[in-house]
Amino acid sequence: MKKILILSANPKNTDKLRLDQEVREIKAAIKRANNREQFEVVTSEAVRVEDLRRALLEYQPAIVHFSGHGSGSTGLALA
Numbered sequence: 001m002k003k004i005l006i007l008s009a010n011p012k013n014t015d016k017l018r019l020d021q022e023v024r025e026i027k028a029a030i031k032r033a034n035n036r037e038q039f040e041v042v043t044s045e046a047v048r049v050e051d052l053r054r055a056l057l058e059y060q061p062a063i064v065h066f067s068g069h070g071s072g073s074t075g076l077a078l079a
Contacts, residue, residue, distance in 0.1 A: 004030070006026060006042070015069075
C-alpha cells in the first residue's frame with residue numbers, strides 16, 4: 001500500500017486558504033479511483049518544521065502533497 005501524506009499550513013501572517021476543502025477534494029478523488037485500495041491517505045495540519053520532519057520519518061510516504069503558501073526561492077511557509 002502506498003502512503004500519501006498531505007501536509008497543510010496557513011501561518012497567521014499569510015492570506016487565508018481553504019485547506020480543508022483541498023484535502024477533502026483530494027480524498028474524494030482517491031475514493032473514486034480504480035485502484036483506491038492501493039493508497040492510504042494521512043494528513044497533518046498546521047505543520048511546523050519539526051512536524052514536517054517527524055511526519056516524513058514516521059509515515060515514510062511514497063507521495064507528499066503540501067497545501068499552503070510558498071515564498072519563492074526561500075521555500076514553504078510553515079506554521
